[in-house]
Amino acid sequence: MNSPAYSMTPKTHSEVAPVTFSATGGTYSDFIDIALSTVYDDAVIYYTTDGSCPTENSAVYTGRLNLASLPNPCALRAVAKVDGIMGIPVDAVYEVTAESVSSNVAQGKTPYAKTLDMSEDLYFQSDTQKVTDGTFDTSSNYLVSKPDGGNADRTIGWMIIDFGAIYSIESVQVSFWHDNHFTYAAIQLSTSADFSTGVTTVYSNSEEIAAVTTTETEWANGNAQGKKFELETQAAARYIRVTGRSREDNNKYTMISEIAVNAADLQNVAWGKVAYAKTMDMSEDLNFARGSETITDGKFTTTTNYLTKGQPGELIEADYTNGWTIIDFGAIYSIESVQVSLWHDNKFTHAAVQLSTSADFSTGVTTIYSNNDEIAPKTTDETAWANGNANGKTFKLETPVAARYIRVTGRRQPANSKYCMINEIVVNKALHAEIPAFGSYMVEAADQDGFEYERSLTAANGMTFDAILAKLPARLRLVDSNDQIGVYNGTWVCESYTKGDAGETREGDYHFRFVVEEGVENAPVDLYGVTDIVVTVAGVADVGDLQAAIAAAEAKTQADYTASSYAAMTAVLTEAKALADRDVKSQAEVDAMEAKLTAAVQALIEKGDVTALKALCESLAGKKETDYTVSSWKPFAEAMAAAKALVDDPDDAGKEAIAAAKAKLEEAELAARGDVAALKGAYEANQRELGVDSADRRYTRQTWTDYLAAMADALAVVTDNSDSDQTAVDALLSALNASKAALVVRADTAEFAAVVAQYRAEEKKYSKASWEDFALVLRDTESALSGEDLSQEELDKVIAAFEEAAEKLVRLGDTTRLNALIATEVDVSACTAKSVLAYVTALEQARLVANGISSETEVNAAYDALKNAIDGLEKRGDKTELSALLEEAKGYEVIGTPLAEAMNAARDVLDDADASEREVSAAYEALSAAMQNNKADDSCKSMLGAGSILASALALAAAVLLKKRFSVKK
Structure with a gap:
């Protein structure tokens, strides 16, 4: 059963199940058989015995491998290829330790x-x-x-x-x-x-x-x-x-x-390597006073070397110094022993020997020897290193150490000789097989500059293999699976690219793959087609259309066409014939050539007759350049030159070219140069009258600038009229006169500017609201006055707008007089309440106006109101005499109506606590008059005899009463 990570129908190399070894890697006492297997029935297994990555060019597994037929020790690596996809290699190391095993490294190898x-x-x-x-x-x-x-x-x-x-x-x-x-x-x-x-x-x-x-x-x-x-x-x-x-x-x-x-039994991996030197902090380079090759030649002699700050090869003791001697083995090895010889006749403090996997000794560091904690933690009780003989000290490691670099230091005694002296360094690894770092296969490929190269090319049928290779890049920039990047030389291989007996290549696609040149250490291999270029070979080209085009071209007669067009066509015809006869040609080349030849034939120019054109040239030959403007003469001269060229070379003169040249020559109208006398007179008159000073400020800037420009244009043509006809000269004269007439005298703005400045300075004398609207007009006015191009008409408009805005300003009042009146001391203790109330009301309003932002009208009104209130204060009246007179009137036996009314009026005044002096006096006078006219024995007569006095008294009494009643009611 294959692992779930793999597939029975893989699409990528990572999905291919790995090869299985019948025996695990290790040490064996006999030459056993190793069987390689895979889960795929139709897979091909490729293998190597030196640890290199297997490729399609490696050995194909066909049966069991006996260790006796393989190197001892053997680094076996194998990979499976299924359905055209190569998997990831697997590896194992086998070593046979039987007594019969020889140290003969040539045994079993194929010479x-x-x-x-x-x-x-x-x-x-x-x-x-x-x-x-x-x-x-x-x-x-x-x-x-x-x-x-x-x-x-x-x-x-x-x-x-x-x-x-x-x-x-x-x-x-x-x-x-x-x-x-x-x-x-x-x-x-x-x-x-x-x-x-x-x-x-x-x-x-x-x-x-x-x-x-x-x-x-x-x-x-x-x-x-x-x-x-x-x-x-x-x-x-x-x-x-x-x-x-x-x-x-x-x-x-x-x-x-x-x-x-x-x-x-052991291999010295330091052997023949080039030693180099660094300061103790590894920050700067040092040199060797003798050639460094003696340090790694494998010979333990008494010859020593010094580290120096001076030039390499110079034995100058003053430059000798302490530092590190360093060797790079070129790869990481399992180190089993180290042998170091400092100079045999001396002792060394601050001595140390270290291995590391990194060049700067920052990682993977193993300290083999140290006699001073300042260098590295001590590994010995010795305080000084002493060889005793040229062979130095040998350190056998209990456990092999992985390392690529070694560094050695030691400071010579006595104390005044603080430099290092190195004789020899030996670093031994065991002679067992080592699998090279896995992953030395390509994962990315680009051209030598790091850019993508063309991955598909088209080749003509029959193209040789060498011709194909010439189209492919000779160097590639490769990235391997260890992220190592290098630019490599190499060759391209394609086993299927062959030619048949007729010299033709089979039509189809051919895969070329890049192989790094031999001898490159740790070179990656292309297991997965990372570098592949597909070369597509087309079928044998069909030249039928090309041959037809060649026949059509050959049928053309040279006498019918211009020499140059016929020569261009015959050049392409020669190319076409060469391609048609060539053994190797693609259909694209044939088609392109057929199109090119057809275009060349279509571009043939029919030859024409130059007789009429020649006659025209001769009729115009007497024209003189000095009589005409430059701009009209130039196209005429060009047209004449083009026409003469055709007339002079009739064999290369085409019909259309002749017609075009004749038409162009006929269209080239010559313009006579203009008379500048009037223009010159106007210019000189203006110069005398007005001058041409650009700093002149009599007129507005724009009109003066226009005038100066017109004067400059006129002067240019007066000086040189070679490219000006009469129309142009007349136009310049008109423009000059118009610019003079358009001059506008600049307005005098000084007086108005002073007025504007005064308003600006008195901003605080006006109300904020009215000033905000006025400020916009003021800003525009100041902006207009700042310019230099203001005419009187424009100034008048600015003044009108400014005055209109100024009329709407609200001037703030002067409260000095009002504040003084407010501060006046007024005794109201003996005044009537009504007059005091009027005074207090006016005073309060005056204070509001004085403390606020008030207009002049508001300030004056407040002042007048307060002054009137002060003036209108009335004193309260003395009622003693009125009271006595009323008591007297009460004693009359007969009291007529007038007296009764007067008495009632007197009582009202006496009852009014706020009765003024005027009211008390009026009541007294009325009562007194009524009493004088009262007759106890003949009231009607007495009253009639009183006349106007009684009437006055009654009227006064009535007025007092009405006033009192109105006041009470209010």
Whole structure:
């Protein structure tokens, strides 16, 4: 049953169920079989044995794999492909620990062969596996120049073996055929497949092959065991190549029986790496006083190196300093031991050795050694590092540590020599197989600049494979599943793109996939078609329409058409014929060419007759440029030039061009230059009368500006009338006269401006409400006065609007006199209540007006009312005499009606507590008069005899009574 995360009909690589291994990875004591399986019946399983990601070019699984036939240890990785979709690889590491397991890293590998210059492949005449089967017997193998070659094809060359990984090589054993002698013999190790880098020459007896390592001129086995070379210093290598030329019977070819290459138990991953140096805080670079290569050459000698602040290679003690010596192994390894040699004759404080997975030692740090807490937590009781000999100190780790970087420091004693001295650094990893970081497959692809490239192309039928490749990008920018980004060179592969016997390619779509060039470490592979480009090959092009177009073009006669149009057509005709004859052409190319040729034929221009045009040119030849305006002469001259060009080259003169040129020449009307005498006179007269000073302020700005512009235009034409006809000159004269007539004298605004300013200054003397409306007109007035272009008519309008608004202003009253009257002391204690009430009312109203914002009219009215109230105050009357007189009247025996009325009036006054002096006096006078006229013995007569006095008394009494009654009622 497959996992729910997978699908029996996958659509993406993540839905493909993984391959299952019959045995888990680990260490085994025997060579067991490993079976690979998948849940899909029709799946194909691809696998590798070196930990690399399998692709469609990898080995296809066909049956059980025995560990004896695989590298030991073996990093096995496999992937399933179903329905055209590649899944995600799975992996496991197997190691056999049987005593029979050899350290021979060449054993079981398949050799291959190259010519001496490594440029061409060679082949083996017999079973190649005998060369690496680990048995030194008398069998032999020959190199031949072609597959299945015979004795006549034997040749000299290199036999090469790839160990599958870089190992630390301790010894090499090689057996040529034991019965022969070999000149030009050599054995070399290398880290690169083309032996361009990391080369170690183990043996050479000829300078033509490599620098000699022996005094022998010939190699002689003597027996089947050949020669064994124990290397003084282990060599890092992945490849070995061997050559030699047999001299017996002039057999100039290579015969090899066996090659064995023995690796050390541990591999020094620091070997050959380039050390670099940093200050103790890792912030700045330091240099080495000697070449840094001695630190990682694997040799524990007494040669030492100094860290310096100076230039590299300079042995200047004053520049020596303490710091870190750092080595990058190039990848993360499981480190089992570390060996470090500081200078053997000295002791070092502040010494430390650290491993890390990060270059700045910020993460994944393991401290191997520290004798000072200032550097790192101490791991020893020592206070100073002492080698004792050149081999330094070796640290075997209890548990392997994952690391990519090592750094070492130490400060030389005595105290005044605070610098570091490094001899050698060795970092060993176990020789077990390691699976490269998983995910080294492509997830994104772009061109080398990071832009999307064309993923679909069209190719003409029959196009060669190389021609297709020329259209594809040679470099791609790739992102792998570990988010690593790189730009890679590579090649494009497409196994199905082939041509038939007729040179035609099968019509259809072809998928090209990018493969990174060989030799690139950790290069991603395209498992899922991330880089794919689809090349669509069309069918064989149909050239029928093109051939018809060619025939139509060839039927045209040159004499009927202009030379240039016929030449253009024949150029396209030549292209069309070339395409029709070409072996490889697409239908799109053919169709485009047919359209291009048809257009060229349609563009042919029929030749015309220039006789009439020539006659016209000759009739106009006498015209002089100086007689006519520039603007009218230019189109005439252009039309004349175009016409002459056709007349001068009748072979290239088309009918339509001739007609157009004749019409244009006839339409080119020449205009004579105008007479400027009158314009000049007007200009000079104006200059004398008015001048042309732009700063002149006699007239409004706009009218003066218009006048100056007209004067400038006139002067320009008076100076140069080359492009002005009479109409233009006359128009300028009219414009000049009109601008003079339109001048408007500027108005004198000074007096009115002073009035406006005074109103602005007296804003506080008017009511707020009336001022708000007036302020709008005031603002417009000030704005008008600020300009320089105000005519008298315009000024009059501004003044009228201003005066109309000013009439509506309400002026605030002066309360000085009113406040003084309010402050006047008035004694009302002896006054009548009515007059006091009138006074108090007027006083209160006066105060309201004085304290408020009041107009002048309101202030004056309040003053008058208060003054009248003060003047109208009446004193209360003395009633003593009136009371006595009334008592006297009561004693009359006869009281006539008039007296009775007078007495009643007197009583009313006496009863009125608020009776004024005037009222008391009037009542007294009336009563007294009535008493004088009263006759007890003849009341009627007495009263009639009283005359006007009685009438007056009665009238007065009546008036008093009426007034009193009205006052009481109110």
